[in-house]
Amino acid sequence: MKLKKIMTLLLVLVMMVSVIGCGNNDAGSSNNTDTSDNASSNGDATTSEGEEIVLNVWHQWSNDTNELKRLYDEAVAEYEADHPNVVINTETLDTEAYKTKIAAEFAGSASGIDVFYYWGAGMARKLVNADALLPLDDYLTDEVNERILPGSTGAFEYNGQTYSVPMFSWYMTLFANKALFDQAGTEIPTTYEELVTASEKLAALDGVTPFAAGAKDGWNAAFIYQALALREVGGEDVNAMLRGDVPFSEAGYRQAAEKVSALYEMGTFGRNPLESGNDDANSAFITGKAAMRLMGSWFANQVYTDTTATIDPDQVVAVNIPMVEGKGNASDYAGGFIESFWVNKGTSYPAEAAEFAIYINEKMGQAAYETGTGFSGWTGDFDESALNPLFIQIKELLSEGETGVLAWDTSLDSEPATIHNELVQTLFADGFDIDAFIEEHESAINQ
Amino acid sequence: MDRILSNKWYVAIFVLPALLIFLAFVIIPIITTGVYSLYDYSGIGEKTFLGFTNYIELFTEDRYFPDSVKNSFILVAASLFIQLPISFTLALILSRGVRGEKFFRTIYFVPVVISSMVIGQLWMRIFKSDYGLLNILIRTISGSDFEYAWLAQPKTAFYATVVPAVWQFIGYHMLIFYAGIKSIPTDYYEAAQIDGASKFKTTIKITIPLLSPVIKTCTIFALTGALRSFDLIYVMTGGGPNHASEVPSTLMYTNLFRKGLYGYGSAQAFFIVIECLLFSLIIARIFRRSEENASIL
Numbered sequence: 001m002k003l004k005k006i007m008t009l010l011l012v013l014v015m016m017v018s019v020i021g022c023g024n025n026d027a028g029s030s031n032n033t034d035t036s037d038n039a040s041s042n043g044d045a046t047t048s049e050g051e052e053i054v055l056n057v058w059h060q061w062s063n064d065t066n067e068l069k070r071l072y073d074e075a076v077a078e079y080e081a082d083h084p085n086v087v088i089n090t091e092t093l094d095t096e097a098y099k100t101k102i103a104a105e106f107a108g109s110a111s112g113i114d115v116f117y118y119w120g121a122g123m124a125r126k127l128v129n130a131d132a133l134l135p136l137d138d139y140l141t142d143e144v145n146e147r148i149l150p151g152s153t154g155a156f157e158y159n160g161q162t163y164s165v166p167m168f169s170w171y172m173t174l175f176a177n178k179a180l181f182d183q184a185g186t187e188i189p190t191t192y193e194e195l196v197t198a199s200e201k202l203a204a205l206d207g208v209t210p211f212a213a214g215a216k217d218g219w220n221a222a223f224i225y226q227a228l229a230l231r232e233v234g235g236e237d238v239n240a241m242l243r244g245d246v247p248f249s250e251a252g253y254r255q256a257a258e259k260v261s262a263l264y265e266m267g268t269f270g271r272n273p274l275e276s277g278n279d280d281a282n283s284a285f286i287t288g289k290a291a292m293r294l295m296g297s298w299f300a301n302q303v304y305t306d307t308t309a310t311i312d313p314d315q316v317v318a319v320n321i322p323m324v325e326g327k328g329n330a331s332d333y334a335g336g337f338i339e340s341f342w343v344n345k346g347t348s349y350p351a352e353a354a355e356f357a358i359y360i361n362e363k364m365g366q367a368a369y370e371t372g373t374g375f376s377g378w379t380g381d382f383d384e385s386a387l388n389p390l391f392i393q394i395k396e397l398l399s400e401g402e403t404g405v406l407a408w409d410t411s412l413d414s415e416p417a418t419i420h421n422e423l424v425q426t427l428f429a430d431g432f433d434i435d436a437f438i439e440e441h442e443s444a445i446n447q
Numbered sequence: 448m449d450r451i452l453s454n455k456w457y458v459a460i461f462v463l464p465a466l467l468i469f470l471a472f473v474i475i476p477i478i479t480t481g482v483y484s485l486y487d488y489s490g491i492g493e494k495t496f497l498g499f500t501n502y503i504e505l506f507t508e509d510r511y512f513p514d515s516v517k518n519s520f521i522l523v524a525a526s527l528f529i530q531l532p533i534s535f536t537l538a539l540i541l542s543r544g545v546r547g548e549k550f551f552r553t554i555y556f557v558p559v560v561i562s563s564m565v566i567g568q569l570w571m572r573i574f575k576s577d578y579g580l581l582n583i584l585i586r587t588i589s590g591s592d593f594e595y596a597w598l599a600q601p602k603t604a605f606y607a608t609v610v611p612a613v614w615q616f617i618g619y620h621m622l623i624f625y626a627g628i629k630s631i632p633t634d635y636y637e638a639a640q641i642d643g644a645s646k647f648k649t650t651i652k653i654t655i656p657l658l659s660p661v662i663k664t665c666t667i668f669a670l671t672g673a674l675r676s677f678d679l680i681y682v683m684t685g686g687g688p689n690h691a692s693e694v695p696s697t698l699m700y701t702n703l704f705r706k707g708l709y710g711y712g713s714a715q716a717f718f719i720v721i722e723c724l725l726f727s728l729i730i731a732r733i734f735r736r737s738e739e740n741a742s743i744l
Contacts, residue, residue: 012461103707126489126490126491126492126707274687274689418705425687425688425689
């Protein structure tokens, strides 16, 4: 009997220990509560020759139809071939889930991340302030620095230190379907007035939305507002506001809001612009259901390569954001260098992680340019044969650009950025309150 | 058996593993959340102690919180007064022994096991303003007059998300009721039949009272589930358009992961926990009398 009791007790103890042991690891990897001990892969930090180094790299190009994912995978394969002792372990999630995941990881110790894609300027600032990023100054040789395009590093430098290097830049472009414009008997707009006229004519076409807004996703709605604000206020002043040098107070911000709301009232964005998000709006444009789309230059590639597209890509024209008569500068543009790969300060292999981060940024910059997805932040001999005509048009527009304004939600801190993205959505619904719009922006930004 | 159960040490040891897990993954995170809610915290870096400021701000200054709580109560009402009665009726019918009883049991349970993401995507297609099933149906029946953008207009957005939320778990509650009904001894029904009671009277006087513990369980599940509801609403509307369909959990999500307000978001999370706890206690109280009656029988 006694033996039975002892055996029972032992069994219970064993079960307890194993369940707790397994349980903790599960919690550690699936959700980062502060109580769970991240018994992680951050074990030995020895990097002797020949020992296998595993780098955990995260990025947000999770969609298999995304060119950038394919290019990334190719670049990684090349790197692994050149560095036989390094294994790159890649994780992906799509944009919104990715941002959440990174936020959750860095609330803990982020031990599962060595190198990761992120946005610089205001978005990475909180990581820099929490000392979570590895400065790359020590790993940037003169040879590498020479290849970086001058003026492209602004979003990656904080407090005199460089935390990342540029990858590729984007340019906010108005994509117009010339075939639909011809059908409606109107011209592609260069000014706001022309935009209003064109929208009226396009709205008469059956089953066509003049302008696909994608306003269900806050950042899409924000693009449209920011574009008009850029024209009303001017690039320099918008940048000053985003830097915090001047308050959000110019009359131009109010006028831009009124213009967007007026366009909504006219039906330019369709009857329910808040119903469709980014993907729906993109889809509407490439299937000929929308005549205009204001998007980043990366969309040019999709027009040509997306298998679900039904329009003739050669009918698509890339133009600048329409001007507002008598205001702003034609050389202002929205866009810039904002995205890149960064290194987690807590990585076990800082040198290798830094080397890979610099490599992948350059590789993706080059690859993005060669496939017409973005403008490289690096100089070098690039193969321009595969550039699609739309991209070449955008390249022309960019060459005349002087002052670039990044997307506001990448420059501002996360709270005002989120509030801004939410507020711009009110422009695309009935009952828009302009005073509340301005007031809430002021209280969010002017802090 | 009695010897083991009467010895408190044995009871303690066998309960210990589950208790430890419960403490580690439920109690301690709740306490930690409660602690975080007293700070101003961005998720990474410094914490600043604020006391109850977050809660005061939540109840007095937050523009969307009162409406989100109202929305969650609407969902509770729909769950308790639409979902549970439907589940109960279905369970009654099925337990009476219709043809294909097993088949229907499985069919009704299928939505429960389908991922909420999938259900959200499905119902988004149904509610779409241009080619959604619902609008096509309306168009065929009564012309374009009653077509509507169910998910994109503030007036209907939340109610549109209530429909799949209620629909999804009907099978779940039905199964619980079904099991409860099946476990009632048939002697009572026979006795009632002999006394000349109608089917309806039998249901009211015998089935429902005896099912009291089961009804209590389902009520608590439905209620707390509705208060905590997140995934369907997030997938279908994201809390929009313009905060029309926010519930406390979607607001909390935005505050935590978009705005980086971990302290404030934790306050909202803690509020939801306390709210669920309070309601559960109230329900338990309400059902106590009838439970006692049921166990006597």
